[in-house]
Amino acid sequence: MDEPANLPGLRPTGLPLLSVERLRDGASGWTVTRERFARPDHTVLVFETFTEPGQTAPSAERIADRSSDIATFIAKLRQRREVARAGQADRDAVVAARFPELQGGASVPSGPLGAIRLAFARCFAPWDLALPDADVAARRAGRVVDRAWTILYQFGATAEGEHLDLFAYSRMTNPRYRRLHEDGRVTDLTPLLSDPLCALPPEELRHLDGA
Structure with missing residues (x-):
């Protein structure tokens, strides 16, 4: 039998595959591969993709x-997607x-560094x-302190062009x-204690810890 493509995450590895079943939920049109x-204890593990x-x-x-209940699970998936949208x-x-x-119709705001401001x-x-x-x-480097956020930022440039680093x-x-x-x-960066942008003063560290 054909084995579906391996998926990262929940899909079992190292267990013998007993069967594959493909279903279609008539109400939503979603396809389910079961x-x-x-298992080593002779029970069956069921894995489904939607x-x-x-x-x-x-x-x-x-x-x-x-x-x-496949229909109920799909309904919850669709509801979460609607909330996200x-x-x-x-x-x-x-x-x-x-x-x-x-x-x-503009793709970025007018003025300097429009794409950075938009991002x-x-x-x-x-x-x-x-x-x-x-x-x-x-x-100019600075900070935004508002709505329970403290956002420190500084501008820079590399061969790729200008950028803004922020620590929020x-x-x-x-x-x-x-x-x-x-x-x-x-792009996500890794905070370093040696980076001045991430070197918070003691009073702000206490705020971050909720003290």
Whole structure:
């Protein structure tokens, strides 16, 4: 029998494959691939992957029991996706309101380092935060302290062009250390104690720890 492509994550490895069954949920059109594996204790492990209509790569996977309700699981997946889409629409609206030129068809905001300013606004759209225009124009390091966030940033340049490095922290979530590139790319960086941007003063470390 054909074995589906190996997926990272939950898919069992090292267990004998007993059977593969492909199902289609009539209400949603999603395709379900159900694989049964033999455990060492002679029980059966059931692994399922779920693929949306029109897609070839699975959208979700799970370890399931043989009596699992596929329709209910797909309904929950679709609901989560709708919530995510609504959240993205809200974030897009915040960014568009801050940069009206985007609504007129511009790909980036007008002015210096438009792609960097746009990337920053998208990163913090749920809190409607943006880089100060004066700091961008002067390429001046600074900070944004608002909405429970402290965001430290500094400008720089390499052979690839200009960039902005930011270190952001909040009690609500994990710190973020990122580089926003002049071409709009965003890359995650590894915080280093030797990096002045990440060397927080004691009073801010106490704030981060919730003291």
